[in-house]
Amino acid sequence: MAHEGFHEDPKILSDLTKDYHRIIQSTMEELEAVDWYNQRAEAATDPVARAIMEHNRDEEIEHACMGLEWLRRNSPVWDEMMRKFLFTSGDIIVQESASADQTPQPDSSAPAAQTGTLKIGSNS
């Protein structure tokens, strides 16, 4: 079995944490593919080649969104943040600062992926 980029021994990780990692890895790959296809589409000189790459880019966006939806369904923090920031029209930075002090504290007895304690890089 491939190591699949785990940073800890997979034997000590829960199935949920391993799937959480797999989905994040897959979603990153989909987003990278979106960027690549987008650049290739813009650079293409043949309109059919451009259309194919735009189609492929948009399929990768679909795949990335599927991964994000899995994260939302399996982590209350992803769910909370998506509800807070997605499909809104206000100032994103103002929204973040206004609610920085209102972030709920996780239940320390629940698995990390379920409590949202995997807030890597968060300053809040």
Ligand SMILES: [Fe+2]
């Ligand atoms: Fe894909």
